[in-house]
Amino acid sequence: ITKESIVDVEAMVRKVEQKIESCSQQDVELHIERIFVISQAEPRLPLQLEDAVRPDGEGEEEGRATVNQDTRLDNRVIDLRTTTSQAIFRLQSGVCQLFRDTLTKKGFVEIQTPKIISAASEGGANVFTVSYFKSSAYLAQSPQLYKQMCICADFDKVFCVGPVFRAEDSNTHRHLTEFVGLDIEMAFNYHYHEVIDSITDTMVQIFKGLRDNFQAEIQTVNKQFPSEPFKFLEPTLRLEYTEAVAMLHEAGVEMGDEDDLSTPNEKLLGRLVKEKYDTDFYVLDKYPLAVRPFYTMPDPNNPKYSNSYDMFMRGEEILSGAQRVHDAQLLSERAQHHQIDLEKIKSYIDSFRFGAPPHGGGGIGLERVCMLYLGLHNVRQTSMFPRDPKRLTP
Amino acid sequence: NGDVDPAVKALEARQDEILRKLYELKAAVEGLAKTVTTPDADLDVTVSSSLSSQSSSCAIFKGTTNLDALLGEDLGALRDIVINANPAQPPLTLLVLHGLLCQRYRVLSTVHVHSSVSSVPPQLLSCLGPKHADSYARHMFQLGFTLIWKDVPKLEMKFSVCNMCPIEGEANVARFLFKLLAPYPSDPALATLVDSWVDTGFYQLADGSTKERAAVLRALNSALGRGPWLSGPEFSLADIACYCCLLQNGSASSIAANVQGWMKSCENLGHFGPAKLLLK
Numbered sequence: 001i002t003k004e005s006i007v008d009v010e011a012m013v014r015k016v017e018q019k020i021e022s023c024s025q026q027d028v029e030l031h032i033e034r035i036f037v038i039s040q041a042e043p044r045l046p047l048q049l050e051d052a053v054r055p056d057g058e059g060e061e062e063g064r065a066t067v068n069q070d071t072r073l074d075n076r077v078i079d080l081r082t083t084t085s086q087a088i089f090r091l092q093s094g095v096c097q098l099f100r101d102t103l104t105k106k107g108f109v110e111i112q113t114p115k116i117i118s119a120a121s122e123g124g125a126n127v128f129t130v131s132y133f134k135s136s137a138y139l140a141q142s143p144q145l146y147k148q149m150c151i152c153a154d155f156d157k158v159f160c161v162g163p164v165f166r167a168e169d170s171n172t173h174r175h176l177t178e179f180v181g182l183d184i185e186m187a188f189n190y191h192y193h194e195v196i197d198s199i200t201d202t203m204v205q206i207f208k209g210l211r212d213n214f215q216a217e218i219q220t221v222n223k224q225f226p227s228e229p230f231k232f233l234e235p236t237l238r239l240e241y242t243e244a245v246a247m248l249h250e251a252g253v254e255m256g257d258e259d260d261l262s263t264p265n266e267k268l269l270g271r272l273v274k275e276k277y278d279t280d281f282y283v284l285d286k287y288p289l290a291v292r293p294f295y296t297m298p299d300p301n302n303p304k305y306s307n308s309y310d311m312f313m314r315g316e317e318i319l320s321g322a323q324r325v326h327d328a329q330l331l332s333e334r335a336q337h338h339q340i341d342l343e344k345i346k347s348y349i350d351s352f353r354f355g356a357p358p359h360g361g362g363g364i365g366l367e368r369v370c371m372l373y374l375g376l377h378n379v380r381q382t383s384m385f386p387r388d389p390k391r392l393t394p
Numbered sequence: 395n396g397d398v399d400p401a402v403k404a405l406e407a408r409q410d411e412i413l414r415k416l417y418e419l420k421a422a423v424e425g426l427a428k429t430v431t432t433p434d435a436d437l438d439v440t441v442s443s444s445l446s447s448q449s450s451s452c453a454i455f456k457g458t459t460n461l462d463a464l465l466g467e468d469l470g471a472l473r474d475i476v477i478n479a480n481p482a483q484p485p486l487t488l489l490v491l492h493g494l495l496c497q498r499y500r501v502l503s504t505v506h507v508h509s510s511v512s513s514v515p516p517q518l519l520s521c522l523g524p525k526h527a528d529s530y531a532r533h534m535f536q537l538g539f540t541l542i543w544k545d546v547p548k549l550e551m552k553f554s555v556c557n558m559c560p561i562e563g564e565a566n567v568a569r570f571l572f573k574l575l576a577p578y579p580s581d582p583a584l585a586t587l588v589d590s591w592v593d594t595g596f597y598q599l600a601d602g603s604t605k606e607r608a609a610v611l612r613a614l615n616s617a618l619g620r621g622p623w624l625s626g627p628e629f630s631l632a633d634i635a636c637y638c639c640l641l642q643n644g645s646a647s648s649i650a651a652n653v654q655g656w657m658k659s660c661e662n663l664g665h666f667g668p669a670k671l672l673l674k
C-alpha cells in the first residue's frame with residue numbers, strides 16, 4: 001500500500017503502555033483485522049509531507065530537504081495536507097466567521113456586489129478586461145461603488161466578503177492579483193470616528209477570537225514558522241498623521257508633512273509604535289488630502305488633511321479607508337481636481353444626487369490579515385490557490 | 395376646635411426658619427474651621443459640593459515648569475506619555491498626579507487593555523475619568539496620558555523611544571510626572587528629604603513587612619509632629635506618595651494622632667478622590 005493512499009480499516013482498538021510520540025492519538029493502537037484500499041496513491045509523490053512541514057533552518061543542518069514554494073504551489077493538493085497548512089486555513093476560516101459574526105451582532109447587513117463592471121471603479125489603470133459579448137467589461141477592483149450605493153439605498157451598515165481583482169504587475173511577498181476582500185461601509189451620526197471605532201472593534205474581536213479559540217492552530221503554524229505572538233490594545237491605538245511624522249523625524253527620517261509614507265517608513269513606524277505602545281495593530285488617522293483618492297472627504301478644520309485613515313498590522317498596511325464625499329457637487333469638484341473625466345464616473349456621482357447620508361468605511365484582505373496575524377512572510381502561504389502575475393494554476 | 399391657631403403656625407414657621415439658618419451657619423463655620431486647621435486648603439471641598447476642584451489647587455505648587463524644556467521641543471504633535479501598569483497593582487500615586495496634571499495642562503487621557511490581560515474590572519477602565527469631548531483631535535492637547543493595563547512585572551513609563559529609555563517603578567515615574575507640575579525644592583537638603591520619603595513610602599510602607607510598616611508609621615508620626623507636611627511647611631510629592639501607599643495598605647486601624655490629622659488634611663485638598671474611588 002503506497003503512502004497517502006486512502007484505506008478503510010476494521011480493527012481492534014487496544015490500549016498501549018507507552019505513549020506513541022509520532023501520532024496525534026497517542027494512547028491507543030489499531031490491531032488490523034481487515035484492510036481495504038479505497039484509493040491507491042501513485043508510488044512516486046511529487047513531495048514528501050515530512051519535508052513540507054520541516055522548518056527551514058532545520059533542513060539545512062541535518063541534510064534533509066525542505067520544499068520550496070513553487071513546488072508546493074504546483075502540487076497544492078498534497079501541500080495542503082500538512083499540519084501547518086491545515087492549521088493556517090482553519091484559522092482563516094475562523095477569521096471569516098468572526099468577521100461575519102461580529103458585524104452581524106453590530107447590526108450590519110451582508111451584501112453581494114457584482115464583479116463584472118462597466119467602468120474601472122477606483123479610476124486606476126490596474127483592471128482586468130474581459131470580453132463581454134460584443135464589447136468588453138472589467139473585473140471589479142473593489143466593491144467600493146456598490147457599498148456606497150447600498151448606504152444611499154438606506155441599508156445604513158453593510159459588509160461584503162468576495163473576490164477582488166487587481167491587475168498590478170507587483171511581484172512582492174504581499175500582493176496577489178486575486179484575493180478575498182472583507183469590506184465594510186456604514187453611515188454615521190456625528191463624526192466619522194464612529195466608523196473607525198466600528199472597524200477597529202471588529203478587528204479586536206477577531207484578534208480576541210483567534211487568541212482564545214485557535215491557540216492550537218497558532219502553535220502548529222509556529223512550529224514550522226516561529227514568530228512573536230500578535231499583540232494588540234483594546235480600544236485600538238489611534239495616532240494622528242502628524243504624530244507619525246514627528247516620530248519619524250525624531251528617528252532621523254527626512255520627509256515633508258504632506259508626503260505619503262513609503263513602505264520602509266511604514267515598517268519603521270510600525271517598529272517605533274511597537275516599541276512605545278507594544279501593539280502590532282494601530283490606526284493612523286488624518287492623512288494628507290493630497291495623497292488620497294478623489295472621493296475622500298477633506299478635513300473641515302484643515303484643508304491640508306482629510307478624514308481618512310490607514311490601519312497597520314506588524315508595520316504593514318492592511319486597510320485604507322475614509323469618510324467618503326457624499327455631496328454630488330463636491331464630488332465633481334474633487335474629481336476635476338484630480339483630472340478625472342466626469343463622464344466616466346457619471347453613474348457613481350448620480351448615486352448621491354437623491355439624498356445620501358454621511359458615511360465611511362474600509363476593506364481588508366483576508367490573506368494578508370492571516371499572514372500578518374501569524375507572522376508569516378509570504379501571502380501565498382495564506383492563499384489556498386494563489387494568483388499572481390506569474391501563476392494561474394492550480 | 396381641631397384647626398391649629400394661625401398665630402401658632404406662624405411661630406412654628408419662624409422657628410423652622412431660624413433652625414435652618416442655624417444649620418447653615420454651623421456648616422459654614424465647620425468649613426472655615428477645616429480651612430484653619432488644614433494648611434494650603436482654600437476651602438473644605440467635602441462640605442461645599444457646588445464648588446468644583448478646578449481652581450482650588452493650581453496654587454498648591456509654587457514655581458513654574460516649562461514643558462518644552464522637560465519633554466523636548468514641541469514638534470506639532472501630541473506628546474504622549476505611556477504607562478504600562480499591572481491591573482493587580484493599580485498605581486494610586488500616578489492617578490493622583492494625573493488629576494493634578496489635568497488641572498494644569500490640557501491632557502488627553504486614554505486607558506487601554508493589552509492583549510496579555512484577558513479582562514479588567516470596570517473601575518480600572520474608567521479610572522482616568524470621562525472621555526474628553528475633544529478627544530477626536532489629538533493635536534489640540536498639550537500632553538497625552540496613555541495608561542495601558544498589561545501583564546508586566548514592574549510598572550514602566552515610555553515617552554520618546556528614540557531619546558529616552560523607559561522609566562521603571564512607580565516611585566520613579568511619580569518623580570517624572572511631578573516635575574511636570576512643579577520643580578523640586580531648590581534647597582538640596584529639602585529635595586533629598588522629599589525623595590527619601592517617596593522611597594520610604596514605596597519600598598517600606600507599600601511593600602515592606604509588618605515590622606517595617608510599623609516603624610514607618612512611627613517615623614511619620616514624629617515627622618508630622620514637627621510640621622504640617624512631611625517635608626516641612628509645603629505640600630510635596632512626599633505627601634502624595636506616602637498617603638497613597640498608606641491607603642493601598644489599608645492599615646487604618648492603629649494610626650497615631652499626627653498621622654490621622656495629616657491624612658485628613660490631605661483629603662481636604664481634594665486631590666485624592668480618584669485614588670479612593672479605585673479602592674472601593
